[in-house]
Amino acid sequence: MGRLEIRPEEHAALVDGRPLSLTVRELQLLISLSEHPQRIMTREELFAQVWGGQPRDDDRSVDVYVSRLRAKLGEALPGRRLIHTHNGIGYRFSPDG
Amino acid sequence: MGRLEIRPEEHAALVDGRPLSLTVRELQLLISLSEHPQRIMTREELFAQVWGGQPRDDDRSVDVYVSRLRAKLGEALPGRRLIHTHNGIGYRFSPDG
DNA sequence: GCACTTGTGAAAAGCCTGTGAACGCAGGCG
DNA sequence: CGCCTGCGTTCACAGGCTTTTCACAAGTGC
Numbered sequence: 213m214g215r216l217e218i219r220p221e222e223h224a225a226l227v228d229g230r231p232l233s234l235t236v237r238e239l240q241l242l243i244s245l246s247e248h249p250q251r252i253m254t255r256e257e258l259f260a261q262v263w264g265g266q267p268r269d270d271d272r273s274v275d276v277y278v279s280r281l282r283a284k285l286g287e288a289l290p291g292r293r294l295i296h297t298h299n300g301i302g303y304r305f306s307p308d309g
Numbered sequence: 310m311g312r313l314e315i316r317p318e319e320h321a322a323l324v325d326g327r328p329l330s331l332t333v334r335e336l337q338l339l340i341s342l343s344e345h346p347q348r349i350m351t352r353e354e355l356f357a358q359v360w361g362g363q364p365r366d367d368d369r370s371v372d373v374y375v376s377r378l379r380a381k382l383g384e385a386l387p388g389r390r391l392i393h394t395h396n397g398i399g400y401r402f403s404p405d406g
Numbered sequence: 407g408c409a410c411t412t413g414t415g416a417a418a419a420g421c422c423t424g425t426g427a428a429c430g431c432a433g434g435c436g
Numbered sequence: 437c438g439c440c441t442g443c444g445t446t447c448a449c450a451g452g453c454t455t456t457t458c459a460c461a462a463g464t465g466c
Binding site for chain 2: 250251252254296298299300301302304
Binding site for chain 4: 369372373375376377379380394396397
């Protein structure tokens with residue numbers, strides 16, 4: 213999976229061997245996304261996996277955490293965009309930028 | 310169906326396993342077309358399936374979205390023409406270029 | 407108490423959509 | 437030929453809707 217490595221059982225995400233300092237939520241979200249590479253996941257799916265249950269109609273939690281995750285990934289891997297937005301649907305994780 | 314795969318339930322259209330970044334409308338249109346391969350579909354039929362209801366007399370929405378769809382398909386599958394125009398009638402989807 | 411995380415509201419940025427208009431292309435006709 | 441006409445294709449754009457980002461109050465654990 214390139215320079216990014218995710219170890220759910222160790223609660224860790226590594227870039228070139230260095231752990232990213234992600235919060236629990238951020239890591240859960242990254243794990244959920246990366247478990248289905250190239251698949252478009254809806255907010256509902258992601259919310260269910262990370263938070264459990266169903267999001268409120270106007271819940272922006274997923275978006276906010278995607279944003280935070282991107283910020284940290286972007287710092288560690290400049291110039292790569294691993295999480296893609298699919299307007300009106302959700303997000304997609306693509307290992308190869 | 311060759312290199313193009315359409316998965317309505319996943320909101321995705323894949324070329325060689327990679328999702329195209331289609332908008333919701335574009336995907337709906339592609340789904341409608343591809344559900345009846347080799348069949349000529351009228352603008353009215355397509356409009357009804359994608360937008361619902363009947364198009365205005367001078368509505369060009371279907372044409373515009375066919376054009377947008379062709380542009381994106383053409384980028385992902387250069388040299389193949391999947392959507393054929395039938396003058397005065399409508400469009401036809403042909404899986405094998 | 408302190409440092410950090412979490413979820414929420416709201417402003418800013420960005421994308422999608424439908425529309426009108428311009429453009430291109432072919433056929434018909436003087 | 438040259439011009440007109442009928443269609444389909446593409447461009448440009450404004451409005452609306454979605455996503456992104458920021459700031460903040462409340463919560464948690466050390």
